[in-house]
Amino acid sequence: MSTREKILDTALTLFNDQGTAAVSTNHIAEAAGISPGNLYYHFRNKEEIIRALFQRLFDTWDNGLPFPHDHQPTLADLKTIIETNYQIIWQYRFAYRELVALLRQDTELRKNFLAVRQRGFNGFHELIHTFSDAGIIHLPDDPKAIHELQEIVWLISEFWLTNLEVNGRSVNKGEMQNGVKLMLRVLQPYLV
Amino acid sequence: MSTREKILDTALTLFNDQGTAAVSTNHIAEAAGISPGNLYYHFRNKEEIIRALFQRLFDTWDNGLPFPHDHQPTLADLKTIIETNYQIIWQYRFAYRELVALLRQDTELRKNFLAVRQRGFNGFHELIHTFSDAGIIHLPDDPKAIHELQEIVWLISEFWLTNLEVNGRSVNKGEMQNGVKLMLRVLQPYLV
DNA sequence: ATATTATTAGAGTAAATACTCTAGGAGCAA
């Protein structure tokens, strides 16, 4: 593994465990088993490390979600997508916990994040319309209502894990399933 | 205003604007127009300031929500409660943004927060059953389903404003109304 | 082999941070 990757992996672990504020560049270097000078050879500063981690998250978003291409999507596909989604968020949980602060500190990062997020939101929009066309779900006529439902489901997907952490509940497969259940509960009245 | 209150008000403003990590005790003292020594006369450390602010939040929770006592609650009452709720959260938004980090740093605070929150959750539970009894809402038979619906509405109430901030949307009365709409959208299929 | 470039270690530093200490006023009680 390259030194650069080692730094990023170490930083991710520490950020997830202790939060970005509590983790200094010296900590990262020490935990990665390299010198501070070496760290600063690979990254100009802490902000750049955070940016690079977000970039990895963005790449995962854009490539890592298992949208079915070879068949009409089913409800099982939806569940799989949502679960994968949770796993990604859990992997980069520091980012979600501190989202407001991190995006405020770095407007460039904010721009990129919002763009990636918008792509995801659009993809999700298409997905539910696919379900609608396939007759799996019967959406309300009012497009505003549809948009609101989508916002609700999206909100749950982004904050369910944070919610678990706040509650001090351990985050595991089962709890992620509960998150899936909540999202389906919102849609339940519209399932055919 | 007492020096103690002045410190808390100043800290709250700075925390809301810049996050707790970026605000030092020296910053607070300077912004409050007092000396660092004076600040430390009133609070042992930064953690105590945060605790005191949470305590103010707890008091607001326990006393500030406009539950109707003189009449059967209506849907309008529900809306008012939710709106007040949003205003309180907005007033202490630093706490919600950084909840995971703050509660992890201070287990005593975590304990208190979870207790207050549980009280709120129980109150909310009673409220929707009141609505059910009054025939305003027709809940599903499955108690688990009811619990899930409650969890969803609760999640929206706790994270809607954070969600707005992430999106860079300005937080104002109108956007809070949108949050109310989302919560009602979840319940809409069950309204009589 | 030699020159060049890419990595790395580690000592060092200016600034910031949380917090302490001392001395002095302000109000009040006897």
Next chain:
DNA sequence: TTGCTCCTAGAGTATTTACTCTAATAATAT
């Protein structure tokens, strides 16, 4: 007035933080 407690200012400090600099070593190209 004298004493006492409460409150306040502000200088001072040990530690930490982000980051720099230099020199040495590894890798690669010619």
